[in-house]
Amino acid sequence: MRMNRKYKIGLLFALPIIIYFLIFFLYPLVSLVQNAFTNSAGTFTLANFNYMLRDRILKISLENTAYYFFGSVALQYSVGFWVALILYNYTGRLTSVFRTIILLPLMISPVVIGLMWMLLYNVNYGSIDYLIRIIGLPPVNWLGNMSIALISLIIANTWEYSPFAFLIIYAGLQMVPQQLYEAASVDGLSRFQVFRYITIPSIRASMIVAFLLNSIGVLKGFDLVYVLTNGGPGYSTYILSFYEYVVAFSYFEKNYASAIAILYLLIIGAFVFVMLKFTAVEEYLGLRKIKE
Amino acid sequence: MKIKITSIIVLIILAIVSLIYLFPIYWTLVTALKNSLQIFTYPPIFFPTKITLSNFYTPGNVFGAVSQTAVGSIPWMIDSTIVAIIATLLSTILIAAPAAYSLVRYIKSIWFGRLILFMTMIPEAVFVVPFFLIVAKINLLNTWWGLIIVYISFTAPFATWLLMGFFNDIPKSVEEAAQIDGLSPFQIFYKISLRLVTPGIIAALVLNFISCWNELLYALVITYSPFPSGAQTVPIFLTSFIIVEKSFAWGGLAAAGIFTMLPTIILGIFAQKYLARGLTMGAVKG
Numbered sequence: 187m188r189m190n191r192k193y194k195i196g197l198l199f200a201l202p203i204i205i206y207f208l209i210f211f212l213y214p215l216v217s218l219v220q221n222a223f224t225n226s227a228g229t230f231t232l233a234n235f236n237y238m239l240r241d242r243i244l245k246i247s248l249e250n251t252a253y254y255f256f257g258s259v260a261l262q263y264s265v266g267f268w269v270a271l272i273l274y275n276y277t278g279r280l281t282s283v284f285r286t287i288i289l290l291p292l293m294i295s296p297v298v299i300g301l302m303w304m305l306l307y308n309v310n311y312g313s314i315d316y317l318i319r320i321i322g323l324p325p326v327n328w329l330g331n332m333s334i335a336l337i338s339l340i341i342a343n344t345w346e347y348s349p350f351a352f353l354i355i356y357a358g359l360q361m362v363p364q365q366l367y368e369a370a371s372v373d374g375l376s377r378f379q380v381f382r383y384i385t386i387p388s389i390r391a392s393m394i395v396a397f398l399l400n401s402i403g404v405l406k407g408f409d410l411v412y413v414l415t416n417g418g419p420g421y422s423t424y425i426l427s428f429y430e431y432v433v434a435f436s437y438f439e440k441n442y443a444s445a446i447a448i449l450y451l452l453i454i455g456a457f458v459f460v461m462l463k464f465t466a467v468e469e470y471l472g473l474r475k476i477k478e
Numbered sequence: 479m480k481i482k483i484t485s486i487i488v489l490i491i492l493a494i495v496s497l498i499y500l501f502p503i504y505w506t507l508v509t510a511l512k513n514s515l516q517i518f519t520y521p522p523i524f525f526p527t528k529i530t531l532s533n534f535y536t537p538g539n540v541f542g543a544v545s546q547t548a549v550g551s552i553p554w555m556i557d558s559t560i561v562a563i564i565a566t567l568l569s570t571i572l573i574a575a576p577a578a579y580s581l582v583r584y585i586k587s588i589w590f591g592r593l594i595l596f597m598t599m600i601p602e603a604v605f606v607v608p609f610f611l612i613v614a615k616i617n618l619l620n621t622w623w624g625l626i627i628v629y630i631s632f633t634a635p636f637a638t639w640l641l642m643g644f645f646n647d648i649p650k651s652v653e654e655a656a657q658i659d660g661l662s663p664f665q666i667f668y669k670i671s672l673r674l675v676t677p678g679i680i681a682a683l684v685l686n687f688i689s690c691w692n693e694l695l696y697a698l699v700i701t702y703s704p705f706p707s708g709a710q711t712v713p714i715f716l717t718s719f720i721i722v723e724k725s726f727a728w729g730g731l732a733a734a735g736i737f738t739m740l741p742t743i744i745l746g747i748f749a750q751k752y753l754a755r756g757l758t759m760g761a762v763k764g
Contacts (some may be wrong), residue, residue: 195663196584203577203594203638210631211597214608221607269495276488286747287496290503293746293753295692297713298735301720302502305509305732313505316522345502353754406601409694413717427603427695434607435699447604458599462592473591475646476582 218451221444234445244446246421247429250336251405254425257340258347258404263397265344266351271385273352274359289353291346300413303342304329307414332422335415339423342410347403351396358392359385391470398461405454426450509732510534510548517728533729534737546719547730548737554715555738561622561711562690565629570682573630574637575675579667581638582645583653591642597635602695605631610699620701622709628696632689637682640756644678645671681752688742712738 197204225231238244273284291299306314307328315325328338362385370380386393408427415423417432424432430450434443461467468474509517511529534548581590609628618624648671656666672679694713701710719734746753 192584196580199576199580199667200585202573203634206573206630206634207593210605210634213612214605217608217611218605272488272491272495276492277485278489280492284492284496286750288499289750289753290499290743293688293743294503294739295713295742297692297694297716298739299502301716301731301735302506304720305728306502306505310520311518311522313522313524316520345499349499357754402599408601408603412694413720427601430603431606431695434610435702440607440611443607447607450601451604454599454601454604455596458596471595472643472646473588473595476586476588476591476642
């Protein structure tokens with residue numbers, strides 16, 4: 187009886203978010219399914235999913251998304267990881283200055299970041315090509331070359347989000363107990379051994395959380411593509427989010443766009459599922475504490 | 479001696495890293511401060527000796543049509559601010575705080591927690607079509623309220639997730655003591671627990687404010703008109719400015735970028751200690 191009353195109070199507190207779920211999760215989900223399985227006249231059809239199988243642009247977008255995902259995550263993650271490690275090994279007075287500078291990209295709107303890189307990447311008057319020419323390399327058409335544009339996006343994306351991995355891993359490093367390092371030096375471990383057997387295992391949680399959140403951030407990406415390349419040249423920087431947007435709001439094919447959205451949701455869902463299933467990320471994010 | 483050399487190397491590497499993170503911002507700033515002769519020159523000028531502020535208020539001239547200026551973005555900044563404040567307050571205070579409290583103290587369902595976590599991970603592009611259709615249906619396209627409603631979709635679960643961690647940190651004894659004093663569950667929530675998570679509320683408000691302020695995709699489709707509609711936010715101002723001026727008024731574009739990023743940079747630096755915990759979904763204790 188007491189339990190029952192407690193549960194009722196809990197439901198009352200949760201009422202706003204239950205309504206939220208109905209409006210912002212259940213409704214759009216039903217709407218997506220309904221639109222994806224009908225044509226523009228509203229009759230049931232599987233044509234949208236059939237078309238997916240032969241849609242050349244969708245295939246290109248999926249491939250680009252895969253390249254963009256693996257390239258961005260690998261770069262962001264390793265840059266963030268090493269920068270965190272280097273700053274952790276710095277013992278001078280400028281720690282907070284460096285930290286603030288490295289975190290600046292996280293405070294800037296992605297649209298402005300797109301604008302900044304547009305200025306940097308310009309072939310004739312941008313500063314990156316000038317530096318390249320000083321070294322003696324030929325100028326690069328960063329955003330206009332079909333085989334380079336996606337790499338340019340990955341570089342800009344890395345500048346934007348590597349501070350994110352840095353932030354999480356740096357925080358993890360700061361929580362490693364100093365006694366562990368002291369014990370290691372008593373035992374006479376080499377630098378590499380300390381890194382391999384003490385540092386890495388101690389920051390495992392931060393490393394996994396950083397990987398999850400960085401990956402989700404990249405999979406969500408839309409703004410940089412929209413501002414920097416608008417999908418071009420050709421279809422070379424079409425990624426899933428951008429293609430869905432084009433189908434929905436340039437071709438006005440809301441039914442087909444809904445089918446793509448379902449595919450997109452399934453990809454995200456599969457990724458999150460794998461992360462939850464095979465890593466202890468839930469525990470690291472504090473989800474298990476709810477039960478206590 | 480060996481230690482000294484390594485620490486100098488570390489310092490040098492950090493200086494280079496800082497330079498890389500600062501350079502795009504620096505380059506945009508100096509572009510904003512150059513006149514067009516200095517911008518369109520080769521080799522590029524890295525340290526302009528003569529600087530001008532005219533890019534911030536002088537409109538460019540594209541085929542006879544007068545373009546926007548950085549200072550002209552102020553109406554868009556007001557729209558952004560109003561939309562961001564209302565969406566953030568509604569979702570944090572009305573939805574997220576009671577939900578997080580209930581989840582941690584009453585319902586204690588891991589599945590509920592997982593659902594909220596998953597909601598924070600759904601890309602905007604996934605639900606953009608249904609949201610557009612419903613906002614069109616209730617006749618709120620091109621209005622503040624249309625955007626505010628849609629923004630609640632991502633601000634509410636994020637704030638809920640963040641606040642769950644903060645509510646969890648409150649010792650249960652505090653609430654038990656209040657219960658013995660005869661306070662009702664609702665009084666305990668809003669007189670005691672809610673006050674104790676003030677830092678969490680601030681973190682949720684600041685971070686959600688920044689993400690609403692910067693949001694592009696929903697704003698693009700909800701306020702899609704080619705003319706200022708009275709509800710367009712800063713990212714819309716910037717993207718249409720970029721499309722028009724891409725090859726011409728770089729000084730003006732750079733100035734607009736610098737001008738419009740000031741509010742979030744100031745807010746971000748001011749709230750830096752909350753940034754860590756918020757951005758990492760609570761994985762980092764700030």
